Amino acid sequence: MTLDDVQELINRGPYLSWLGLKVLDLGDDSIEVKATWRPEWVANPKLMQTHGGILAALIDFAADFALVKNIGRPVPTIDMRVDYHRLAKPGDLIVKGKVIKFGKQFSVCEAQIYDEAGALIASGRGSYITAPAPEAQKKPE
Amino acid sequence: MTLDDVQELINRGPYLSWLGLKVLDLGDDSIEVKATWRPEWVANPKLMQTHGGILAALIDFAADFALVKNIGRPVPTIDMRVDYHRLAKPGDLIVKGKVIKFGKQFSVCEAQIYDEAGALIASGRGSYITAPAPEAQKKPE
Amino acid sequence: MTLDDVQELINRGPYLSWLGLKVLDLGDDSIEVKATWRPEWVANPKLMQTHGGILAALIDFAADFALVKNIGRPVPTIDMRVDYHRLAKPGDLIVKGKVIKFGKQFSVCEAQIYDEAGALIASGRGSYITAPAPEAQKKPE
Amino acid sequence: MTLDDVQELINRGPYLSWLGLKVLDLGDDSIEVKATWRPEWVANPKLMQTHGGILAALIDFAADFALVKNIGRPVPTIDMRVDYHRLAKPGDLIVKGKVIKFGKQFSVCEAQIYDEAGALIASGRGSYITAPAPEAQKKPE
Numbered sequence: 001m002t003l004d005d006v007q008e009l010i011n012r013g014p015y016l017s018w019l020g021l022k023v024l025d026l027g028d029d030s031i032e033v034k035a036t037w038r039p040e041w042v043a044n045p046k047l048m049q050t051h052g053g054i055l056a057a058l059i060d061f062a063a064d065f066a067l068v069k070n071i072g073r074p075v076p077t078i079d080m081r082v083d084y085h086r087l088a089k090p091g092d093l094i095v096k097g098k099v100i101k102f103g104k105q106f107s108v109c110e111a112q113i114y115d116e117a118g119a120l121i122a123s124g125r126g127s128y129i130t131a132p133a134p135e136a137q138k139k140p141e
Numbered sequence: 142m143t144l145d146d147v148q149e150l151i152n153r154g155p156y157l158s159w160l161g162l163k164v165l166d167l168g169d170d171s172i173e174v175k176a177t178w179r180p181e182w183v184a185n186p187k188l189m190q191t192h193g194g195i196l197a198a199l200i201d202f203a204a205d206f207a208l209v210k211n212i213g214r215p216v217p218t219i220d221m222r223v224d225y226h227r228l229a230k231p232g233d234l235i236v237k238g239k240v241i242k243f244g245k246q247f248s249v250c251e252a253q254i255y256d257e258a259g260a261l262i263a264s265g266r267g268s269y270i271t272a273p274a275p276e277a278q279k280k281p282e
Numbered sequence: 283m284t285l286d287d288v289q290e291l292i293n294r295g296p297y298l299s300w301l302g303l304k305v306l307d308l309g310d311d312s313i314e315v316k317a318t319w320r321p322e323w324v325a326n327p328k329l330m331q332t333h334g335g336i337l338a339a340l341i342d343f344a345a346d347f348a349l350v351k352n353i354g355r356p357v358p359t360i361d362m363r364v365d366y367h368r369l370a371k372p373g374d375l376i377v378k379g380k381v382i383k384f385g386k387q388f389s390v391c392e393a394q395i396y397d398e399a400g401a402l403i404a405s406g407r408g409s410y411i412t413a414p415a416p417e418a419q420k421k422p423e
Numbered sequence: 424m425t426l427d428d429v430q431e432l433i434n435r436g437p438y439l440s441w442l443g444l445k446v447l448d449l450g451d452d453s454i455e456v457k458a459t460w461r462p463e464w465v466a467n468p469k470l471m472q473t474h475g476g477i478l479a480a481l482i483d484f485a486a487d488f489a490l491v492k493n494i495g496r497p498v499p500t501i502d503m504r505v506d507y508h509r510l511a512k513p514g515d516l517i518v519k520g521k522v523i524k525f526g527k528q529f530s531v532c533e534a535q536i537y538d539e540a541g542a543l544i545a546s547g548r549g550s551y552i553t554a555p556a557p558e559a560q561k562k563p564e
Contacts, residue, residue, distance in 0.1 A: 014183040015192035042155040044215075051156035052218050053198020060193050074185075076225070077193050078360060078388055078409050079265075081504045083220040083531045083550065085524040100546060101508040105411065106360060106388070108506045108546070123523060123531070124220075125548070127360050127409060127506065129387065219501060219529055219550050222363045224390045224409065226383040241405060242367040246552065247501060247529070249365045249405070264382060264390070266407070268365065268501050268550060270528065296465040297474035324437040326497075333438035334483050334500050339476020356467075358507070359475050361547075365502040406502075 001069050002026070009074070019057065020092075029099035031065045037092050050088035052122075055113055056080070059124040062097030063109035070102065071130060078106060080126035088113070088121045105131045142210050147172070150215070160198060161233075170240035172206045178233050191229035193263075196254055197221070200265040203238030204250035211243065212271060219247060221267035229254070229262045246272045283351050284308070291356070301339060302374075311381035313347045319374050332370035334404075337395055338362070341406040344379030345391035349410060352384065360388060362408035370395070370403045387413045424492050425449070432497070442480065443515075452522035454488045460515050473511035475545075478536055479503070482547040485520030486532035493525065494553060501529060503549035511536070511544045528554045 003026040010016045010023065020036025035058055043051040059082050064074050097111040110125040144167040151157045151164065161177025176199055184192040200223050205215050238252040251266040285308045292298045292305065302318025317340055325333040341364050346356050379393040392407040426449040433439045433446065443459025458481055466474040482505050487497050520534040533548040 013185060013192075014181050015194065016184070018181045019194075040155050040159045043157070044154060051154075051198065052201050052221070053156065053160075053194065056197035056201065056221065056223070057192065057194020060197065079222060079224040079390070080193070080197065081220060081222045081363065081548070082197070083523070083548065084218050085526075085531065100506070101543060103508075105413070108361070108508065120524060125504070125506065131387070131413070220531070222407070222504065224382070224407065226385075226390065241365070242402060244367075246554070249367065249502070261383060266363070266365065272528070272554075295467060295474075296463050297476065298466070300463045301476075322437050322441045325439070326436060333436075333480065334503070335438065335442075335476065335480020338479035338483065338503065338505070339474065342475050342479065361504060361506040362475070362479065363502060363504045364479070366500050 001072055006031070006065065006068055009068075015057070016061065019054070019061070021061070026069055028069055029066055029102065031062055031068070031097045033062060033095050035093045035095055037090055042090070047087065048090050050093070052082070052084055055084065055088065055122040056082045058093065058095045058113055059111045059122060060126060062095040062111035063124070063126045064097070064128055066097035066099050066109045066111070067102070067107055067128060067130065076129045078127040078129060080124060082122060082124035084122050086119055086121050088115055091116050093121065100125065103130060142213055143167070147206065147209055150209075156198070157202065160195070160202070162202070167210055169210055170207055170243065172203055172209070172238045174203060174236050176234045176236055178231055183231070188228065189231050191234070193223070193225055196225065196229065196263040197223045199234065199236045199254055200252045200263060201267060203236040203252035204265070204267045205238070205269055207238035207240045207250045207252070208243070208248055208269060208271065217270045219268040219270060221265060223263055223265035225263050227260055227262050229256055232257050234262065241266065244271060283354055288313070288347065288350055291350075297339070298343065301336070301343070303343070308351055310351055311348055311384065313344055313350070313379045315344060315377050317375045317377055319372055324372070329369065330372050332375070334364070334366055337366065337370065337404040338364045340375065340377045340395055341393045341404060342408060344377040344393035345406070345408045346379070346410055348379035348381050348391045348393070349384070349389055349412065353412060358411045360409040360411060362406060364404060364406035366404050368401055368403050370397055373398045375403065382407065385412060424495055429454070429488065429491055432491075438480070439484065442477070442484070444484070449492055451492055452489055452525065454485055454491070454520045456485060456518050458516045458518055460513055465513070470510065471513050473516070475505070475507055478507065478511065478545040479505045481516065481518045481536055482534045482545060483549060485518040485534035486547070486549045487520070487551055489520035489522050489532045489534070490525070490530055490551060490553065499552045501550040501552060503547060505545060505547035507545050509542055509544050511538055514539050516544065523548065526553060
């Protein structure tokens with residue numbers, strides 16, 4: 001899978017498209033994307049911070065897609081942990097995903113979210129099924 | 142805080158509004174809401190399943206708002222874990238949140254997501270700051 | 283597997299024996315055990331609290347063994363989350379495990395730890411491989 | 424706090440002593456220790472693998488003690504996640520802890536466990552209270 005293949009895969013997914021994801025870099029076991037801010041992301045109009053659910057989606061996406069070059073498709077998430085470090089102000093976000101341990105049955109990946117100034121906003125990790133999964137459990141292709 | 146107060150609080154938040162949240166029940170340490178499906182939630186147009194990031198947002202919301210009657214405002218999430226149990230087909234979701242342990246510094250809450258047929262789609266838990274927090278860390282009011 | 287079978291399985295494991303585990307109740311998807319306090323559990327001799335690593339071991343054990351009647355053997359842990367609620371003073375602990383979602387590939391279980399007075403000390407959840415696993419990954423039998 | 428101060432602190436704790444922890448390196452926001460294998464660590468005498476509860480204790484310890492030079496004492500764990508990557512055969516383990524985000528209220532740290540051959544056995548992260556805590560919640564000093 002090339003960077004363009006992955007971008008095309010993203011563009012076919014309604015929610016990933018809504019997150020405005022642009023692939024910046026694709027490694028063998030890593031990915032870097034930009035997520036494009038939109039007003040619907042705001043949790044509280046007084047503070048204008050991006051909702052934690054958006055950050056969780058970005059962590060899950062980047063951790064999962066760190067496997068995509070190797071596996072050739074997004075894989076089902078078993079579970080995920082997200083740690084919230086700072087409030088994210090309005091603005092695009094940079095998200096990095098990396099494989100911690102690749103396994104034949106399941107794999108563990110981590111991800112970080114940075115704001116445009118380079119501050120760490122959130123980070124986390126998840127477990128992903130990398131066994132050939134039953135049709136019904138597969139994610140977008 | 143009454144159920145109507147909480148609904149109003151939700152309605153003022155752009156992202157919570159986008160999730161189409163309707164409060165069904167509000168207890169002293171619990172909450173039940175309905176989330177209204179929308180096409181942007183779809184991860185993969187072939188499978189039509191709701192993206193895990195939407196489910197993560199609902200877990201975080203319900204776990205947090207299980208504290209809202211007691212605290213009087215949403216509180217900052219320290220971290221969160223989500224477990225994915227089944228693919229969610231298009232359709233509204235029922236989300237339940239409950240306090241596991243209320244603490245003066247931080248609290249732990251859990252949440253479950255069910256589909257309209259009552260199947261458990263996802264569940265999780267999170268840690269929340271319940272100490273009086275510095276202004277800058279407060280969430281929507 | 284009967285309660286006695288499970289107790290025998292525990293007695294054959296050096297670490298589980300060291301934790302002084304006595305099975306109190308075994309359900310189809312649940313277990314209740316007593317863990318016998320020992321001086322080596324103490325984190326800090328001034329506070330005399332049980333170390334969080336002991337509590338983590340008990341959460342992992344009980345969540346895993348909630349599956350044992352169904353699966354017939356302990357299964358490999360994929361990952362685990364533990365939340366610490368209160369300091370555990372010297373004394374035996376009651377640990378309860380329960381299956382949240384049984385799956386053919388992997389399952390999610392939760393567990394709680396109570397002190398002798400019934401106070402919730404810690405709780406958590408983990409993901410477990412319930413697919414027939416390669417020999418090398420199996421846990422004690 | 425010097426490396427010797429930290430070693431002395433460890434030696435005063437019954438459970439940390441039982442884990443046979445030797446501090447190899449102490450940085451401003453990191454720590455590296457060796458844990459000394461003992462027969463009681465074994466989960467299953469047939470496989471001889473170290474029990475996941477021992478690995479969880481090591482992750483919690485190293486993540487917590489990554490803060491010790493900065494804070495001057497171990498701090499209470501809010502919650503922790505552990506991912507299990509490989510079975511640990513009998514032998515000493517190397518454990519590395521590092522601060523991900525230092526905060527005035529709470530901090531997030533990660534840790535990795537390696538066997539003597541350098542293979543990654545387990546990894547994880549936890550949230551720790553770094554606010555000046557009420558006396559009763561403090562850990563070993």
